[in-house]
Amino acid sequence: xxxxxxxxxxxxxxxxxxxxxxxxxxxxxxxxxxxxxxxxxxxxxxxxxxxxxxxxxxxxxxxxxxxxxxxxxxxxxxxxxxxxxxxxxxxxxxxxxxxxxxxxxxxxxxxxxxxxxxxxxxxxxxxxxxxxxxxxxxxxxxxxxxxxxxxxxxxxxxxxxxxxxxxxxxxxxxxxxxxxxxxxxxxxxxxxxxxxxxxxxxxxxxxxxxxxxxxxxxxxxxxxxxxxxxxxxxxxxxxxxxxxxxxxxxxxxxxxxxxxxxxxxxxxxxxxxxxxxxxxxxxxxxxxxxxxxxxxxxxxxxxxxxxxxxxxxxxxxxxxxxxxxxxxxxxxxxxxxx
Numbered sequence: 001x002x003x004x005x006x007x008x009x010x011x012x013x014x015x016x017x018x019x020x021x022x023x024x025x026x027x028x029x030x031x032x033x034x035x036x037x038x039x040x041x042x043x044x045x046x047x048x049x050x051x052x053x054x055x056x057x058x059x060x061x062x063x064x065x066x067x068x069x070x071x072x073x074x075x076x077x078x079x080x081x082x083x084x085x086x087x088x089x090x091x092x093x094x095x096x097x098x099x100x101x102x103x104x105x106x107x108x109x110x111x112x113x114x115x116x117x118x119x120x121x122x123x124x125x126x127x128x129x130x131x132x133x134x135x136x137x138x139x140x141x142x143x144x145x146x147x148x149x150x151x152x153x154x155x156x157x158x159x160x161x162x163x164x165x166x167x168x169x170x171x172x173x174x175x176x177x178x179x180x181x182x183x184x185x186x187x188x189x190x191x192x193x194x195x196x197x198x199x200x201x202x203x204x205x206x207x208x209x210x211x212x213x214x215x216x217x218x219x220x221x222x223x224x225x226x227x228x229x230x231x232x233x234x235x236x237x238x239x240x241x242x243x244x245x246x247x248x249x250x251x252x253x254x255x256x257x258x259x260x261x262x263x264x265x266x267x268x269x270x271x272x273x274x275x276x277x278x279x280x281x282x283x284x285x286x287x288x289x290x291x292x293x294x295x296x297x298x299x300x301x302x303x304x305x306x307x308x309x310x311x312x313x314x315x316x317x318x319x320x321x322x323x324x325x326x327x328x329x330x331x332x333x334x335x336x337x338x
Contacts, residue, residue: 023106099154131171194240254284257311
């Protein structure tokens, strides 16, 4: 096997990562997904997909970099998937305010604020399917929604942790290309913690790595940084983000921000800038306004002090000091990574 690029050479694994990898990767072209009809997430359409409306004003999920919402950039949860979809497919963001989400059946993390029941992050209630199956089910759902006057153009792979299975992303990408849907009718997105990417890549053959590199620029990768500097998983998350950028993914990082002190945000800024100059300007600092049913049973969720400033104000101060720009001064997709 040829040597991996520097950003991909650090591929040590934890027992949780190795276990989750085995659960998700059932075979060379078969993968384990959570049966969404057995979850409590909401709006499940079938075992493959649930529907999600990214921009919802009453839930304060808004594309806050756009002029009409910019005054709310420190109060709302940034939700700009429709904006990036419009940038790829043309038209207005409001044309793409609907996503179909499928979820792989395992994750190497157990974040307290995850909206998925932990049993579904350990392979429980899972079923096996191929990338072709995923696209087939997406198109059936898309056709049904079209009859209802609804446009579905975003196919999002979530989890669990989809970068445990890069072959899945490559396979779904290949199916969309083969059916002449990518670039014209469908946007492929993935939602990740990034930490598993170097480990998973180390288990791919050179031709598979090349296929992932070819597909990566067509995949919008939303990466939530689930560890703060100095935390147990910080190094693996940073290495994963660097690997994703090196491969050519269209990367959009985010943090919850509720429990991030300024000194950690400074380290974050330097880390992101060290990976790619544009990454600090693409970072979303979300206040974590969460209302999923499963979270009612959780404890120790990050909470904002009602007397504290919004976390994004801390980030804006760092951006102004270091780069002379404001938070969300322009839409994230308009910021070049390199």
